[in-house]
Amino acid sequence: MNTRSMIFTLYGDYISHYGNKIWIGSLIRFLHEFGHNDQSVRAAISRMNKQGWVQAEKIGNKSYYSLSDRGVRRIEEASQRIFKLKPEKWDGKWRIFMYSIPEEIRNIRDELRKELVWSGFGTMSNSCWVSANINDSQVQDLIEKYDIAPYVDFFVAEYKGPHEDHNIVEKSWNLDEINQKYQEFIGEYSQKYVIDRNKIQKGHMTDAECFVERTKLVHEYRKFLFVDPGLPEELLPEKWLGGHAAALFSEYYKELAEPALRFFESVFQEANELNQKDEAYDVMDHPYMIE
Known part of the structure; x- marks a missing residue:
């Protein structure tokens, strides 16, 4: 599992709910549970800092990292989509994004293409992207972020034929392929859910193990945000498995939630107490800093 991607998962599922800031030592401790070493964690968080996802803060001789405004927006978007059990009602309109960006x-x-996929767009034709989601503010953020206003056009429109709206879906996304990914997720995690639920009920699973499994679950399910455009129910095929996968994810997540949170809080609180002691020693060692 990619270190940078795992850090995003930890921020979204845990850190953002606990003040949004974490000491690098705690982050390393959590990532050790997944086999990531100190160097890979420091390199990943440094890249995220340079990319504008997190911001660094030095307190004493310790480094802390918190999500930037951009990072907070991305995590909030992801959380809303991850924990949404049903598609939103469609307003009957298509968002159309067209660009002609110079070769230089x-x-x-x-980068823009990746962001458009994340926002639920599909390619109807070359440089013409469509989405059935109400993502107008996200599009405006992209235009500002990449400073591409001279090269793009954005429309909100109704489809007037000569075909049905489903024809646009077929042209823009491979729903069979996405459905197959959901089938694979359901096949693997329905079995894991039953096994882990029995272990937890019998007391055979530690809090640390629940933390690892909950984080892996979110990490795997989060990948659908990069492939599933989140189409409204009116545009989905009859045998769509996205709802089944969402329900399975929700039940499995709830089963792991409490013990996983206990482990997170134990490590997080222990680090805070340790750092507070260190800060107290710093003040005693440098009395001139006391006003």
């Missing part, structure tokens, strides 16, 4: 800034074009 094609690196921006590549």
Whole structure:
């Protein structure tokens, strides 16, 4: 599992609910549970800092990291989509995003494509992206972030034929492929859910093990945010498995939630208490700092 991606998962599922700031030592401790070493964690959080996802703060001789405003927005978007059990009601309109970005800034074009997929867009034709989601503010953020206003156009429109709205879906996304990914998730995690539920009920699973499994569960389910456009129910095929996967995720998550949280809080609180003691020693060692 990618270290940077795991850090995003930890921020979204835990850290953002506890003041949004964490000591690098605690972050390393949590990532050790998944086999990541100190160096990989420091390198990943440094990259995230340079990319504008997190911001660094020095307190005494210790480094802390918190989500930037951009990071907070991304985590909030992800959380809303991850824990949404049913698709939102469609307003019957399509968001159409078109661009013609110069070759000399094609690196921006590549990044933009990833962001559009994240926001639920699909490619109807070359450089013409469509979405059935109400994501107008996200699009405006992208235009400002990449400073591409001269090269893009954005429309909100109704489809007037000659085909049905489902025809746009078929052109823009491979729903069979996405449904297959949901089938694989259900096949693997329905079995794991039953096994872990029995272990927890019998007291055969530690808090640390529940923390690892809950984090892995969120980490795997979060991947659907990069492939599933989150289409409204009206546009989904009859045998769509997204709802089944969402229900399974929700039940499994609830089963692991309490013991996983106990482990997180124990490590998080222990680090805070240790750091407070260190700060007290610092003040005693440097009395001139006391006003």
